[in-house]
């Protein structure tokens with residue numbers, strides 16, 4: 001009986017690894033044409049779905065496209081109107097062309113929307129957690145705590161709609177610029193990860209033993225000093241963990257961001273500019289993509305996978321190292 | 325001389341129908357060790373935790389009677405149950421420190437642990453901090469063991485060392501009264517012996533009240549002993565009288581091991 005149980009649990013554990021590995025291999029295989037074509041230059045290339053002439057057929061493609069994009073950082077707005085012409089050169093005369101794809105814009109959009117979300121959510125989440133764990137009386141703390149857990153359960157599309165119709169105009173009024181923008185998306189993302197972060201931070205603060213806090217009070221510490229010197233250092237690991245997990249969530253969020261970021265392949269010059277993130281690029285473009293365009297989407301997906309995986313494993317190892 | 329005088333003191337936890345302490349009258353003599361003994365649940369910790377009002381970290385407790393603490397500057401007794409403001413609480417707790425059942429090192433270095441009470445009291449001068457940390461560690465018989473690793477985390481010390489560190493931390497702020505709630509219950513006999521020696525040493529400068537369920541410990545180190553039972557103070561006397569010649573039947577039954 002015990003043997004069977006051990007085998008069963010072992011195989012479920014290996015299944016997780018197989019799935020992980022499987023996803024990685026699938027993504028990698030599907031992305032391979034794009035990886036072969038664009039290489040690592042993909043990561044720093046800000047153009048997406050742009051036709052460039054093949055000047056010398058003998059030259060290595062990557063050098064051609066590198067030189068083309070370098071003097072082409074500012075992307076023409078009409079690039080976005082032609083997202084249906086994947087690799088088609090029927091409107092060209094005799095000059096042979098190829099379509100290039102670069103992942104810089106969605107990568108930048110993903111990283112910056114996540115950073116804005118973290119910068120916005122972190123101080124507020126810490127404040128809420130401190131209030132819930134240390135300041136509020138028990139009944140208020142459990143009431144507010146429950147409300148916050150409910151907030152974490154709201155589907156992201158609702159955040160997207162609320163963000164678009166209610167929040168985006170306010171952001172545009174306050175900061176100028178576009179209603180849909182990196183900033184709007186980042187802030188709504190921040191609102192979305194906030195309950196998550198606050199709840200985990202509160203839970204880890206609550207693990208501080210009473211007698212540890214009492215020891216500090218018994219030396220004449222104030223509440224503020226106890227929070228700062230005892231509770232924060234004691235629950236540091238949990239707090240950092242909550243931040244990293246929220247970061248992972250923000251990186252992969254699709255629906256809400258799709259509503260709010262504008263979904264255009266353009267590098268933002270200001271935070272109030274619209275742009276795009278990797279998940280949104282995937283969701284919006286999979287339907288009509290084919291060939292190397294499709295493969296480039298998989299390349300983006302692979303990058304997102306590696307990023308999220310890296311963040312989460314970093315968090316895990318951090319925890320393990322701290323616990324031991 | 326009496327440092328603290330508890331008079332007709334009753335205490336009720338929030339939501340409890342019955343008081344946990346009933347009409348306790350007990351002096352804490354200066355530069356002596358007073359032991360509180362009695363079966364578990366009789367209210368020893370509750371009484372001890374009233375003496376620096378650490379109870380007040382949690383709302384809704386009910387106090388009756390008086391706990392008077394002698395004020396060295398005004399030469400008067402002041403009722404600590406009248407305290408309401410945070411700065412008065414801080415002042416009280418700087419005068420009346422506390423050591424707990426389990427060692428409670430803070431998540432910081434050995435030096436910072438001992439310096440903590442001093443720093444929050446506003447002492448910033450590096451050399452003064454250094455001197456007082458060193459003195460507190462020497463006074464707590466820990467200096468020899470830790471002087472070469474003051475910057476290391478306090479979590480790396482053994483249980484007995486951690487408890488002596490907590491004593492050093494409390495001693496560093498120069499309290500008048502130190503409250504010990506079963507400070508050796510989590511320690512091995514050798515560490516326990518070290519702490520007992522330390523307490524006897526400390527009483528030259530500091531008055532001590534100690535809760536213990538270990539009667540040998542009470543008889544070894546204390547000058548006065550109070551025997552409590554079900555929230556009442558049954559008997560208080562010189563330790564030798566309590567152990568050799570108790571007046572109350574209940575006391576005698578308890579110290580001879582007939583219940584408890």
Ligand SMILES: Nc1ncnc2c1ncn2[C@@H]1O[C@H](COP(=O)(O)OP(=O)(O)O)[C@@H](O)[C@H]1O
Pocket residue numbers: 337338340344362363364365366367368369370371
């Ligand atoms: N936080 C609390 N709330 C309510 N009742 C308590 C609390 N702490 C202790 N008590 C009760 O008060 C009585 C005395 O407890 P305590 O002082 O801890 O006893 P001792 O330290 O002598 O073992 C016990 O009956 C206990 O159940």
Ligand SMILES: [Mg+2]
Pocket residue numbers: 368369370
């Ligand atoms: Mg107790």
